[in-house]
Amino acid sequence: xxxxxxxxxxxxxxSLLVIFTKNPxxxxxxxxxxxxxxxxxxxxxxxxxxxxxxxxxxxxxIMVLFLFVLMLMNLNKDTEPMKSNLLKIVGxxxxxxxxxxxxxxxxxxxxxxxxxxxNPEIGLVKNLGKVLFSExxxxxxxxSLLLLSAMVGAVLLAKQEKRTHNG
Numbered sequence: 363x364x365x366x367x368x369x370x371x372x373x374x375x376x377s378l379l380v381i382f383t384k385n386p387x388x389x390x391x392x393x394x395x396x397x398x399x400x401x402x403x404x405x406x407x408x409x410x411x412x413x414x415x416x417x418x419x420x421x422x423x424i425m426v427l428f429l430f431v432l433m434l435m436n437l438n439k440d441t442e443p444m445k446s447n448l449l450k451i452v453g454x455x456x457x458x459x460x461x462x463x464x465x466x467x468x469x470x471x472x473x474x475x476x477x478x479x480x481n482p483e484i485g486l487v488k489n490l491g492k493v494l495f496s497e498x499x500x501x502x503x504x505x506s507l508l509l510l511s512a513m514v515g516a517v518l519l520a521k522q523e524k525r526t527h528n529g
Contacts, residue, residue: 365406366403366406369399369402369403369406370399370403372395372399373396373399373400373403376392376393376395376396376399377392377396379392380392380393380396386432387429387432387433390425390428390429390432393425393428394421394425397416397417397420397421397425398417398421400416401413401416401417401421404416408486410486410487411486411487411490
């Protein structure tokens with residue numbers, strides 16, 4: 363149980379570093395560390411499939427993509443526009459809403475006994491596959507079609523933009 367609290371502390375610590383770090387590249391690296399702590403949480407919760415997917419997809423692919431985008435953007439203080447006061451007010455309201463949500467979650471977190479899984483088979487890949495390809499087959503296939511159409515749309519937009527720059 364102490365491992366869980368240590369990893370939870372690291373998750374919160376790295377998440378705060380993501381928010382408060384000035385350098386965007388360091389922020390992405392802290393986000394990778396945060397996702398790694400999430401992977402450890404998934405392993406502790408006996409969800410091996412989610413741990414592997416989180417490790418491969420989020421840490422391996424998406425975060426590398428974020429790093430490449432940040433490096434290609436070449437951010438510096440001269441090109442960064444000044445933020446309007448309205449945007450700052452919206453940020454304060456959103457942060458306050460997050461703080462209220464965290465306080466409410468902390469109130470309900472302290473119970474008399476820790477939660478124990480009634481069924482240790484929960485979270486295994488075999489059970490996930492059975493449910494995914496029986497009860498949720500239609501949403502699974504529709505989401506794959508949605509992702510395919512988004513990918514085709516992105517390719518078409520990129521080709522169209524290239525055509526307008528050349529001609």
